Amino acid sequence: MALLKVDNLSVTYATARGPLRAVDQVSFILEKGQSMGLVGESGSGKTTIGTAIMGLLPSNAEITSGTIEFHQTDLVSSPPTVLQNVRWKHIAMIFQAAMNALNPIQRVGQQIAEAIQFHEPGISGAEAKDRVADLFSMVGIPGHRCNDYPHQYSGGMRQRAVIAMALSCSPDVIIADEPTTALDVIVQDQILETIRSLQQKLGIGILFISHDISVVADVCHMIGVMYAGELVEVGTREEVFLSPAHPYTRSLLAAHITLSATHRPKPIPGRSPDLVTPEMGCRFCSRCDCSGETCMIEAPQWRILSDTHKIKCCQG
Amino acid sequence: MDQSMTASNERSAPHLHDGTPYWREAFSDGWALFSSHPVGRIGIALLAVFGLMALFSFIPQAIDPMYHPMNGVDPEISHATGPSWHHWLGTDFIGRDLFSQLLAGARIAFMVGISSAFMSIILGTAIGMAAGYFGRWIDTILMRTADMVMVMPTLLVILIMASLFGHLSIWTIVLMIALFRWPGVSRVIRAQTMSLKHRPFIDAARIAGASHIRILLRHILPNVLPLALLYMTFRVTSAIIIEAALAFLGFGDPGTVSWGMMLQWVWKTGHMFQSPNWLLPPGICISLLTLSFYMIGRAMDEILDPRLRKSDG
Amino acid sequence: MVDPSMTPEEAQLLINQLGLDKPVGVQYLYFLANFFKGEMGVSFHYGQPVLHIIAQRLPNTILLFTTSVLLSALFGVKLGRVLAWRRGDKIDTWATIGALMCHTLFLPWLALLLIWILAFKAGWFPMTGMMSPEIWIDPSANLFIKALDVMHHLALPLITLFIIHFGSYLLIMRGSMLNTLTEDYIFTARAKGLPEKWVRDRHAAPNAALPVVTGVGLSLAFSINGGALTETVFSWPGIGRELVFAVSNNDYPLAQACFLLIAIVVLVSNLIVDILYAYLDPRIRYE
Numbered sequence: 001m002a003l004l005k006v007d008n009l010s011v012t013y014a015t016a017r018g019p020l021r022a023v024d025q026v027s028f029i030l031e032k033g034q035s036m037g038l039v040g041e042s043g044s045g046k047t048t049i050g051t052a053i054m055g056l057l058p059s060n061a062e063i064t065s066g067t068i069e070f071h072q073t074d075l076v077s078s079p080p081t082v083l084q085n086v087r088w089k090h091i092a093m094i095f096q097a098a099m100n101a102l103n104p105i106q107r108v109g110q111q112i113a114e115a116i117q118f119h120e121p122g123i124s125g126a127e128a129k130d131r132v133a134d135l136f137s138m139v140g141i142p143g144h145r146c147n148d149y150p151h152q153y154s155g156g157m158r159q160r161a162v163i164a165m166a167l168s169c170s171p172d173v174i175i176a177d178e179p180t181t182a183l184d185v186i187v188q189d190q191i192l193e194t195i196r197s198l199q200q201k202l203g204i205g206i207l208f209i210s211h212d213i214s215v216v217a218d219v220c221h222m223i224g225v226m227y228a229g230e231l232v233e234v235g236t237r238e239e240v241f242l243s244p245a246h247p248y249t250r251s252l253l254a255a256h257i258t259l260s261a262t263h264r265p266k267p268i269p270g271r272s273p274d275l276v277t278p279e280m281g282c283r284f285c286s287r288c289d290c291s292g293e294t295c296m297i298e299a300p301q302w303r304i305l306s307d308t309h310k311i312k313c314c315q316g
Numbered sequence: 317m318d319q320s321m322t323a324s325n326e327r328s329a330p331h332l333h334d335g336t337p338y339w340r341e342a343f344s345d346g347w348a349l350f351s352s353h354p355v356g357r358i359g360i361a362l363l364a365v366f367g368l369m370a371l372f373s374f375i376p377q378a379i380d381p382m383y384h385p386m387n388g389v390d391p392e393i394s395h396a397t398g399p400s401w402h403h404w405l406g407t408d409f410i411g412r413d414l415f416s417q418l419l420a421g422a423r424i425a426f427m428v429g430i431s432s433a434f435m436s437i438i439l440g441t442a443i444g445m446a447a448g449y450f451g452r453w454i455d456t457i458l459m460r461t462a463d464m465v466m467v468m469p470t471l472l473v474i475l476i477m478a479s480l481f482g483h484l485s486i487w488t489i490v491l492m493i494a495l496f497r498w499p500g501v502s503r504v505i506r507a508q509t510m511s512l513k514h515r516p517f518i519d520a521a522r523i524a525g526a527s528h529i530r531i532l533l534r535h536i537l538p539n540v541l542p543l544a545l546l547y548m549t550f551r552v553t554s555a556i557i558i559e560a561a562l563a564f565l566g567f568g569d570p571g572t573v574s575w576g577m578m579l580q581w582v583w584k585t586g587h588m589f590q591s592p593n594w595l596l597p598p599g600i601c602i603s604l605l606t607l608s609f610y611m612i613g614r615a616m617d618e619i620l621d622p623r624l625r626k627s628d629g
Numbered sequence: 630m631v632d633p634s635m636t637p638e639e640a641q642l643l644i645n646q647l648g649l650d651k652p653v654g655v656q657y658l659y660f661l662a663n664f665f666k667g668e669m670g671v672s673f674h675y676g677q678p679v680l681h682i683i684a685q686r687l688p689n690t691i692l693l694f695t696t697s698v699l700l701s702a703l704f705g706v707k708l709g710r711v712l713a714w715r716r717g718d719k720i721d722t723w724a725t726i727g728a729l730m731c732h733t734l735f736l737p738w739l740a741l742l743l744i745w746i747l748a749f750k751a752g753w754f755p756m757t758g759m760m761s762p763e764i765w766i767d768p769s770a771n772l773f774i775k776a777l778d779v780m781h782h783l784a785l786p787l788i789t790l791f792i793i794h795f796g797s798y799l800l801i802m803r804g805s806m807l808n809t810l811t812e813d814y815i816f817t818a819r820a821k822g823l824p825e826k827w828v829r830d831r832h833a834a835p836n837a838a839l840p841v842v843t844g845v846g847l848s849l850a851f852s853i854n855g856g857a858l859t860e861t862v863f864s865w866p867g868i869g870r871e872l873v874f875a876v877s878n879n880d881y882p883l884a885q886a887c888f889l890l891i892a893i894v895v896l897v898s899n900l901i902v903d904i905l906y907a908y909l910d911p912r913i914r915y916e
Contacts, residue, residue: 088820105835
């Protein structure tokens with residue numbers, strides 16, 4: 001059952017140089033109990049999609065086309081009051097737990113309780129506190145830490161607190177935006193394990209946004225690869241990771257470092273795409289190792305490779 | 317690697333980016349933004365008006381000696397009068413022309429403001445550079461001193477000094493104001509110096525054998541000076557206000573006609589209720605001149621700190 | 630350093646008595662010792678012990694000072710907080726310009742203007758002083774009436790100080806809020822679905838208030854200058870006015886004591902500001 005349906009979404013930023021097309025006609029479906037990863041380099045538009053779904057785009061950004069369907073409501077055309085209700089209660093967000101991601105002068109437990117008390121007005125202070133304690137044990141933070149301030153937490157603990165906060169209102173969907181990027185590998189592993197087990201236990205749909213394809217492959221059932229604001233490959237984890245079809249995905253994997261690597265990582269040549277004046281035809285063409293006669297002029301269409309696997313490419 | 321790594325650059329002023337001296341680049345960028353900034357434009361316009369007033373202050377007494385702000389007395393008038401053809405703003409309690417007093421006040425205000433600000437910039441820059449460059453105990457002592465000086469109520473301290481020295485001349489006042497307003501500048505300069513201290517071109521200079529003084533004067537100072545000059549505007553405003561307050565309380569230089577002095581006269585001679593033509597102009601001028609410098613300072617602030625700029629993003 | 634109106638013999642006697650012929654360092658130590666013993670000498674001008682005069686004046690200054698700071702701070706911070714949120718719109722621009730203009734008004738001039746318009750012309754407030762002699766002499770007037778009278782006299786000086794200072798609080802708070810707006814936790818708060826007012830008042834404002842507290846501490850000197858000027862123009866019998874008079878009259882003992890007192894006020898206020906900051910910012914508290 002489709003939980004979240006994003007259809008032909010386009011987001012444009014107004015910049016000094018002109019309108020910047022951060023997201024261009026992106027469509028995907030997030031099923032219940034499933035996690036989908038969005039991978040891409042910085043500037044590929046993946047974070048913008050997350051913020052667009054939450055309805056928290058900055059004032060110079062605009063959704064120029066498309067719909068975001070959740071529970072039979074289109075979030076794009078909904079008034080702010082509806083969005084406010086949906087936010088956190090149904091769609092929550094986990095972000096990078098930088099030092100200032102949590103209010104530095106408020107106790108952590110209090111910040112989480114605040115979300116609960118706002119979305120469920122009938123709840124008493126004591127009940128909220130109990131809920132916070134439950135959440136803490138669920139994510140693995142010692143209960144007595146809930147009265148501490150954010151600066152007293154370690155990086156990993158802060159990330160867990162952010163996860164606990166996202167879970168506080170039992171949402172249906174969680175958007176996880178680079179949740180492990182700032183953490184060291186061991187803590188990263190623990191956090192991913194926490195996320196995975198929580199997802200299995202609670203059946204939440206997760207949209208996992210990251211630039212690190214290996215992290216995404218660890219946690220997600222489906223993977224979407226983004227480049228220059230467009231979705232270029234979508235498939236199951238096995239399909240995308242083990243048999244990548246799009247040249248960009250292949251380059252991305254080749255550029256990666258693994259323990260069992262038999263080859264040196266290969267960087268992708270060329271410069272990052274210009275989103276204000278995108279190239280005609282395929283946007284990846286100038287960096288692609290294809291022959292590129294059709295790609296340079298014609299915008300590539302979707303080519304279906306299997307039930308779940310499709311790419312946007314002109315080549316075989 | 318930037319070009320400034322080579323030892324030969326030790327002789328010329330440091331070039332940080334693509335070869336243009338840092339301050340010239342900052343200046344041209346700044347000017348473009350400044351002239352499109354509404355608050356900054358109003359500030360400059362006001363400043364220009366007062367500048368003209370100051371320039372024209374020499375004209376009235378040249379036309380007729382009775383217009384001299386201090387000594388000129390209209391033979392026909394010996395008391396306070398309202399505006400008239402001969403005296404555009406009227407006369408004060410002994411028949412002196414108020415308009416020429418106002419113009420002279422503009423001249424004094426600029427003189428006091430700019431010289432005092434200049435002196436405190438020199439002092440603050442020297443101390444800030446020393447603190448930032450040498451660090452450790454020199455830094456601690458200098459910054460603690462700065463803290464203490466900064467919290468002192470300047471006006472009252474100068475008042476006390478006035479009691480010790482008897483009457484103050486205008487230049488003594490300027491000097492004393494400068495002696496108390498330098499801490500603000502020194503902090504900013506110190507921070508900038510500390511960040512510059514570790515740049516490669518400073519190391520290059522040291523390796524090439526430059527002495528500390530040479531490094532400070534030739535390399536750090538040119539990069540730090542634009543910042544100092546930028547913050548000068550706030551020094552000017554406080555200098556003008558303090559001088560005006562001192563004059564108002566009766567501790568100004570009796571030989572100079574400043575706006576504060578004019579206010580003192582209207583107050584002490586009991587004319588403040590009868591002569592709005594005398595009471596209003598000096599106060600308006602002080603406030604507007606201060607406002608203009610303040611506006612310029614804020615415009616510069618917004619230009620320097622991109623987060624405060626009006627355009628989002 | 631002796632009362633100029635004395636004869637040379639009297640002056641010499643006083644000099645010996647006061648130890649003024651001893652070296653300066655020794656004099657200074659005597660001075661400090663005496664100060665803390667409460668012996669600050671006798672005012673030349675009033676002929677009364679300095680301590681007595683100061684004890685009378687200090688409460689008046691404290692009354693004026695604290696009420697004006699509190700009022701300006703409360704108002705300025707509240708307004709600054711609202712304005713920063715509406716950043717860029719017409720009201721924000723005009724209010725900011727208004728605050729700037731208020732802040733740059735020349736205080737003594739503003740005071741004279743207010744006296745002229747509100748006291749002289751309209752007669753709503755008394756022109757100078759802290760109390761009306763008739764009320765204070767009247768034995769039948771109770772404390773309430775006396776307090777009301779003082780407040781009536783307090784109004785104009787308070788308004789003057791308020792106009793000058795609330796602008797700076799407003800501008801500092803607004804600037805601080807604008808900085809806070811770019812912080813991550815504001816995004817977090819919005820993501821939690823909280824209404825804008827909550828985000829502004831419970832998350833942005835408490836964090837933005839911290840630099841304001843520091844700003845208050847830094848502008849204390851400015852406030853004290855302003856206080857002294859206000860007291861002088863309104864003949865409010867406080868320490869600031871006493872200092873100005875003492876300096877004009879070459880009344881050294883009084884001037885010294887007033888100045889020392891003001892220095893103490895500065896130190897104490899800074900201490901209070903530091904403590905307040907530590908209380909508000911848990912990052913400092915738990916170091």
